[in-house]
Amino acid sequence: MYRYDEFDHALVQDRVTQFRRQVERRMKGEISEEQFRPLRLMNGLYLQLHAYMLRVAIPYGTLDSRQMRKLAYIARRYDKGYGHFTTRQNIQYNWPKLEETPDILAELAEVEMHAIQTSGNCIRNVTSDQYAGAAKNEIEDPRIWCEIARQWSTLHPEFSFLPRKFKIAITGCENDRAAVKVHDIGMIMKRGAAGEVGFEVLVGGGLGRTPFVGKTIREFLPKEHFLSYMEAILRVYNQLGRRDNKYKARIKVTLHETGKEEFTRLVEEEWEAIKDSTLKLPKEEVDRIAAHFHPPAWKALPNDAPTCDSRAASDPEFAAWLRHNVEEHKTAGYAIVNISVKPPGEPPGDVTDVPMEAMAEMADAYSFSELRVTHVQNVTLPHVEKEQLPALFDDLAKHGLATANVGLVSDIICCPGLDYCALANARSIPVAQELTKRYTLERQQEIGDMQIKISGCINACGHHHVGNIGILGVDRKGEEHYQVQLGGSASEDASLGKIIGRGFTQDEVIEVVDKLLDTYLELREGEEAFIDTYRRVGMNPFKERVYGTA
Amino acid sequence: MALLERKDGAAAVIEDRFTRVDDEAALPVGPVIVSLSRFQAEREALLARDADLGVWLDSDESPSEIAGDLGKLAVVACNFPAFNDGRGFSYARLLRERHGYEGEVRAIGEVMLEQAPFMARSGFSTFELGDVSDVAEFKAVIEEVRTVYQPTGDGRETALQRRLGR
Structure with missing residues (x-):
């Protein structure tokens, strides 16, 4: 997975310093709640019914065991011992103290995480397929492009005060596990006529009070134009999107009122002017980011798994879990494991510190230290050896994490x-x-x-x-x-x-x-x-x- | 209200040599800034005056409206009727990067200190800031975040350029 270099580190550290200064000004009464509001929102800090709520990004849903442990620690040290995984691959803390929020951000920065742009009228956390890099029919790991989008959108000078919030999702598969068609921009990786890889670009999907399924405005976008095309869409939207009524301000309404044809024309016209600018990504940089997403050191394994099969034959609970929570992996001998964090009677998405730490342990033991969070509010271990599945199941069961309900009626x-x-x-x-x-x-x-x-x-x-x-x-x-x-x-x-x-x-x-x-x-x-x-x-x-x- | 200027990495409080003139008011002597509608109505006369001229654009007025006259304008001001009406950020970038405008681009209206870094990156060179008069504070805020990712017309070296230059 992606690791920060010195420039990425500097940005999140500076952002913590900046927010600390802003919170101090608020605590001293130098700025009013009204003035503070847009500032805290740019760091994911909401004021809810009973308390502040801090929303932390888990970019494209990928995290490692070290980060999961930090999330658990924050839940215990700064909150009431739990966090809430959201539908957009974020985690929310419901009870932080205002004066401690800069400390939480500093803790997050230590493990290359942040709360930047998890709220406000800006480009939000870019989300993706929780099976990225492990899915069977994937064209390419979409997280390479998610990370490129994350950097491009972070503190974007032009697009930090959009008409309304803006959500982007990218998938590398035909099977859509990231709900890309209900995002402001959805990108689906596909192959062009000559077998080259690019994106189908959808715009204007969204839920809320006016739901729309996104519309394809470009059938095929070559990869090198990934950023310039998004910049063109955002620039058109920033100028054209309605600002008179917040309920009509999302790009789905802009697209609907402008008409798909005219909207597409405007985007294409803007794109023509910038497509060969410095936004065109040099191969060197794409390769640098792609290298972070190279597959882990999978072993060469046979695809059959006798230990797993015999356990399944004798243990119906294990068999049920296998059927509902475990998915095929693209590599022989491996499987993708979904951990349901929705046992009967619990609020969907809420997880306490101890299970979080247990999942981190299991990621270390079974899945190259890697975890994913999903838009259906569960957690995934992406790379588990099939022969280890019985042992993992037993470990999960010890922590109440073996509920075999993924995709079923209680997976709400x-x-x-x-x-x-x-x-x-x-x-x-x-x-x-x-x-x-x-x-x-x-x-x-x-x-x-x-x-x-x-x-x-x-x-x-x-x-x-x-x-x-x-x-x-x-x-x-x-x-x-x-x-x-x-x-x-x-x-x-x-x-x-x-x-x-x-x-x-x-x-x-x-x-x-x-x-x-x-x-x-x-x-x-x-x-x-x-x-x-x-x-x-x-x-x-x-x-x-x-x-x-x- | 203080007018702050960001120029070549330095920051200063400067004197505003322009007078902003209402549409109905008589023109005073010296440099003025007028609205787009007044500029369009009195274009010849305004350009014939022997003083610097500026136009201010409201948030629904695109710089393409004055693209042909930019060479004759000393300042283009973009109005922010509310801090969260962010169209001016696109206008500033279009002025600099699309139209090649090199004069003063001024942020007016409801402009917050904390927005100044975004504005500077988008191409604004001067800022009418209601909530600040201290240059040191302005300078500190504008340079607070060392890393920038997006290539814009402000000339700052992006993370990518620094990576490639390593």
Whole structure:
């Protein structure tokens, strides 16, 4: 993975000094909260319902064991012993003291981490596929380009006061695990006519109160123009994006109101003027960054794994974990392991310090010290020897980290909701907790692939628009209510869910999920997943079951 | 309000020799800065005056509107109606890098000290800063972060250039 050189180090250190100065000015009352607000936001520090919240970037979701230990230490030393992994490969601390936040940033800088641009109207943490560098059908490791984008976007002088926040996701695979189609810019690596590698460029995807699936504005962008094309998109957006209404300020609305054709024309015109400028990346620098992402020293192993197979044959729990949490690796004899941090009854994404440290230990023991965090709020060990899987499973189980529910009904995406968030209309965590406790593992496995996504307000941090079942918390005359949507997907077949009908109370919404699942099980054909059944039969059968009438 | 200047790595408080003139007001003697609409309406007369001339652009007025006259303008000011209206950052870069403008580019309106580093990098050379008058503070803030990644027209050596030069 990428290691800072002296220039990267200098930047994060200077940034800590700068923020320390800004916090001191605030503590002394030299600047008001109003003046301090934009400054703290540029370092990921929010003021929430009960306390400050610090959001730390885990660039493109990759971290090593040393960094994970630091995150655990920060949780214990500066917070209440836990952190929350978000849908954008960040970690949030919910209870830091303002005066200690510069110290936290200094701790992070020691391990080459930061909180720069994790909030504010700027280019946010660039996200990617958690299987990058390990996925079977990957064209190229997308993290090389994520790191190039990270550096380019960090303290970008022109794009730090955009109309609204700006999110970029890059994947190196056709299989989209990074939800690139619901980002302001999504880049999908692909091959051109002569086999050369480049990107398909999508713009204007996003969730929130006006959800859109991104649109392709360029079918193929040669790699060398990666930065100039993004700069062109951002420059057009910075000048054209609406600033009169924050709800219409995202690039998805700019694209929609300008029209794809005209917007594309403007971008291409701007790009023509800058494509051969100093933004064109020299091969030397791409190679320097790419060298950091060279594969670890995998052993030459046979692909069959007798120890693993015999354990699976005799231990159904292990077999279930293998089936749901372990994925094929591109190298013979290795596997990708997903650690579910969503045991029954726990808030999705919350992890305490001890399991964090345990995962760091296991990364050292089994996965070349490497970990990933995923947009579905789990943790991945990318390079595990298959023959080590039984031992790893046992270690995970000791720490309560062996829940075999990845991709199943209890693998819920959920925002912090009204328990923490100043914007929320309703609590989302209790709904998630109830649903994760509700179904036995056998029942979940019978249901199969299922993405339930829960947001506590229309800002959609819990991605409810792209849940197979999406649940949205709303305020109805001062009471928490929940709307249900069906048919969303965040994958390569991205689609937005449709509202089924009038909303429900918290108790009702749980029963509604029961009914939706029952309906699906009755209607499904063969191995069909929920989303495919829904796409085949439509909304009506589900509606009839829930309301007694279509 | 202090006018701070950033020039060749140095910083100074300078005297503002320009008068900003309202659209309806009579022109005083000496250098003036007028709005884009006044410039467009009275272009010939303004250019014929025997004094330096500047135009200020509001945040919805692109520098392409005055591209043909830039050689005759001593200053182009970009207005920030609110600190978070960041269009001026693009305008400054376009003035310097697209139109090759070498005169004074001034940041006016709601400009915060903490934004000055971004502004300087984008091509602004002078700053009307409401919240600062101390040159030392201005200089310290503007140079606080040693590493820059993006190539802009400000001439600062980027991390990439320093890496390649190692």
